[in-house]
Amino acid sequence: MFCTHCGSRNGEYDRFCTSCGAKLEEMPPAGVNAPHNGTDEGSVDQIPSVQEPMQDATGDAESQVVTESASEPVQPEHSQPALPQPDVARSKPAQSEPDVTHDADEAGETDETDGEADDFDTIPLQSVADEVVEAVDEPAQDEPAQNTEAASIATDSTDSVANGKSKSRLSRRGVVLVVVAVVVLVAAVVAGVVTYRMELWGGRSLPRVSAGSSVSGRVPSARSVAKQLGDRGFKASRKQVFSGERKGAFLGYEGARGGERVRAGQRVVVRESAGPGVPSDTVGRQASVVAGELRGMGVPVRYKQVAVSKSGKIAPGSVVATYPEPGYGVTDTKTGIYVGVAVRSDAGLPADIVGRGVSDVKADLEAKGYTVKTEKRLSSKKYVGKVSGSVPGPGSKLSDGQTVTLYEGVDAKGAKQSYALKYSDLDNNALLAGSSTVVEGRWCANSGSCITLSSEEAGANVFRIKVTEGGSGKEDGIDDSVLVSCDVGQQFFCHADGDDYLLQGDTGAFELFPRRAYDGYWCGSSFIITNSVALQRCKAGVPVDNDLDSDYEDISGGEYRMMNYFMVAPVGTDLKALESKGYFDTDALKSASAQKSVDTSRPFLLYRDPKLYKTTTANVDGDSLGKNPFVPMHGDGGKNMVRMKPAPSDATAYYLVESTQPDWDTLADAKVKGVTNAKQGKPLNAALFSNIAGQYVYYQSGDGSLLTYLTVGKDGSFTGDLNVADLDHGASVATAPRIKMPFHGRFSSIEKNSLGGYDMQCDASSVVYKGEKEYKDSIGVIPCTTWHWYPPNTSFDSMTHGSDVITALEINLGTMDEDRTSWNTAILTNDGGAYNAYVPREE
Structure with a gap:
């Protein structure tokens, strides 16, 4: 049958057109009436x-x-x-x-x-x-x-x-249902969007906080942003990052941006400025890459050529050293940052001696004509038994025949060996000294707090350790007190085997505490010595003189005070043994267990923090005399020492900073793509320094008990030491042990003057003094300002500070003749040091 609508042919029983969908109808031919006789013919x-x-x-x-x-x-x-x-x-x-x-x-x-x-x-x-x-x-x-x-x-x-x-009608009903369904769906979508924007589901948005600019002064603090996050239900933590912004400034979110949706309850890391510094991953990367990060630190950045062995594996152009050390902040914004860029050369002291065998490096240097000494120093695990550092620092230039000291890294076993001494008058018995230079160096916590331990020579192979940075400072007035690891007295070795010193145990750890801590106690503001020749005792809180009839134990009003105390843990220390021994406070151990574990692949020390203790003093009377509860000494007194706080964790440890600093100012500028070095002073004139290079001496006393040795190098550097006779034990100046307090620095410029000599400008930031503070001003070097070198027979009147030079020379020689107007040798003097005059040293 055919469709009356479109003319398409359809099946005999189809009711609707298969082409257009119209209803199919059968109609009689036009002009013919439908049959009505009941037959099928007219159907x-x-x-x-x-x-x-x-x-x-x-x-x-x-x-x-x-x-x-x-x-x-x-x-x-x-x-x-x-x-x-x-x-x-x-x-x-x-x-x-x-x-x-x-x-x-x-x-x-x-x-x-x-x-x-x-x-x-x-x-x-x-x-x-x-x-x-x-x-x-x-x-x-x-x-x-x-x-x-x-x-x-x-x-x-x-x-x-x-x-x-x-x-x-059914179709219309379906349409209605569809419309209703669409309306419901749209309403659900709208409700979902509204509730999502209301942050009722799907997480919450991080606050849109602009990091700002230090120029505008509108830099929000990371602490305030973290608080906002906490108020919105986030778990927020702060991560310090070096930058040119002020310390504490908000730098952004780690791995996210403001306005981004984050699951509720998720931890969000807020990046906090730690001020300018050197990122921990700087060494080993290409200088051209590092330059982009350091450019925004807001301090001068200088790139220097540092020699590495031609046969070594260090890639040219990579960073081999930095100042400050990687992971540490800038302490002097004027000095800024130094970056050592690898240059292959066999001249000088290659930077890649670190990590090599000590004997191999020693042989190489001696073959080049240098004098080499070795000393043991605590080191990280990777440097044990190898070169861990040197003086001058790895990568420095060397002058002909210069002496180089190599540091050999040691662990807990090597550290104890460094304390061992042998005395011929004691049947060659091996004894433990009270101190060792093995611990010397700078120790820093992750918080940025640092403690520096320096040494001074007190005799043949005997050194004294002092805190020159950090610790308790001037607390109780003994910040300069010598630190020891056992009860050394007039002799330099431990003599009480029964005491509870860590050094004498087998855990590998050892302590450092003031020697004066077991020598006496406090009576008001006075310190009372309690040795065999005690001249005073405390009575009712007041010092009184003793006589032959005095009862030395008739004491009242005295007290022991908590002073500097450190526990040193070299690599290989058995911390579990220390815990089982009851060395650490129980609550301190619980606190440490909730923190990140300490890195035992690096040597660290713990500083006993008085702020963690409720009581930092103890009464002294006749019964408690000699039983100071704050130091491990004298029999049961040591066993009753207060337990250590804090316990070791990554947050409480002060890690040794293994310095590999070259002598930066002697190095040539390195060319780094896209970088212009920060401006420096006039370049050094090595030829002029060759004219004044040599050894000098300055006598601060007429009897020779106090004098300073100074050596000026051809490269403008200088080294020396204050030499003091230790007269504490009644020896004469000639026979007394000499205590050496070293220092070093460098001159930044040299020019000829009108007197036929030279004027040198000292780089004060380069001067390092490792001695007692009471002698600091007497060495003639500090403050280090403008120096003058005068040739022999220069008139005193023509000198910048001629009268001061005369005074300095008279200390050693006595009063000069009035008609003496000059000196017959060259004179080296520092304008900043009072009454100083260095003269050539006679060998």
Whole structure:
């Protein structure tokens, strides 16, 4: 059957067109009345489709229709309801349809008219169906009765239309349901967006905090940002990062940006400025890469050529050393940062001697004509048994025949061996000295707090250790007290085997505490000595003199005070043994267990912090005399020492800074792509320094008990030591042990003066003094300012400070003759030092 809408052929039982979807209807040929005799011949199914191609008037199809029509009686017009003809119904209302009694010619005209109905193919079928339903429900009043078969046809047609309407209503209901579903979905989406923006789900946004600029002065603190995060339900922590911003400034979030959504309860790391410094991963990277990070530190940055072995593995252009050390902040913003850039050369002291075997490096240097000494120093695990440092520092330039000291790294076993001494007058028995230079160096905590332990020579192979930075400072007025590891007295070795000193144990650790701590106690502001020749004792809190009849134990009002105390843990220390021994406070151990573990691959020390103790004093009377609870000494006194606070953790440890600093100012500038070195003073004139290089001596006392040795190098550097006779034990100046307090520094410039000599400017930042503070001002070097070198027989009156030079020379020589106007040797003097005059030293 053919579709009346689009003309497509469909199956015999199809109700809707498979091409356009229109309802399929069968209509009788134009001009032929529907049969009503109850037979099937006039059924609707036998009526050809209106759109079916018509045959010629004489054709069989048309003849058949006419023949069948002629045998039936003619019916009145409108004798039955019009069958649904969508196109025809719209083009010609039912009442104006052509009369079915028309002949063939008229029928042909009707076909033409039906063909014109194609112009209305776009009329919706639903409207046609509605018209048909109306025609069925309301038949014309003058319409004659219809036969059963016609009624059946009408009923079928009506059911079909009704079914279509029912399906249409179902479609409308589906549309409504879809619309409702869409509305609900949209509402849910809107609600989701609103609640998401309200941060009721999906995490929370990090506060949009501008890192600001130190120029604008509006730099928020990392602490305040962390507090905001805590108030919003985040777990916030701060991480210090070196930068050019002020300390404590907010630098941003780590791994996230402001406004970014983060799961509630997630830990957020706030980057906090630690001020300018050298990142810990600087060494080993290319200088051109590092330069970008250091450029924003806000301090001068200088790049220097540092020699590395030609046969070594260090890549040229990589960073081999820095000042300050990697991971440490800048302490002098004027000096700023130095960066050593690797340059392959066999001249000088190669930077890559660190980590090599001591004997191999020693042999190489001696083959080049240098004098080499070795000393043991605590080191990290990777340097044990190898070179861990040197003096001058690795990478420095060397002058001909210069002496180089190599440091050999040692662990706990080597540290104890460094304390061992042998005395021929004691049957060669191996004893433990009270101190050792093995501990010398700078120790720093992750917080940036540092403690420096320096040594001074007190005799043959005997040194004294002092705190020159950090610790308790001037607390109790003994900040300069010598530190020892056991009860040394007039001799320099431990003599009480029964005491509880860590050095004598097998844990590998050892202590450092003031020697005066077990020598006496405090009486008000006075310190009372309690040795065998004690001259005083404390009575009712007041010092009183002793005599032969005095009861030395009749003491009242005295007290022991907690003073500097350190526990040193070399690599290989048995910390578990110390814990089981009860050395650490129980609460301190619990606190440490909640922190990051200490790095045992590096030597560290613990500083006993008085702030962690409720009580830092103890009464002294006759029964407690000699039992100081703050030091491990004298029998049961040591076993009753207060437990150590803090316990070891990464936060409480002071790690040894293994310095590999070259002599920076002797090094040539390195060319780094995209970098301009910070400006420095005038370049040194090595030729001029060669004219004054040599050894000098300055006598601060007439008897030779106090003098300073000074050596000026051809490169403008200088070294020396204050030499003091130790007269504490009644020895003469000639026989007393000499205590050496070393120092070193360098000159930044040299120029000829009008007197035939030279004027040198000292680099004050380069001067390092490792001696007792009470002698600091008497060495003639500090403050280090402008120096002058005068040739022999220079008039005192022409010198910048001629009268001071005369005074200095008279200390050693006595009063000069009034007519003496000059000196017969060269004189080296420092404007900053009072009454100093260095003269050439005679060997």
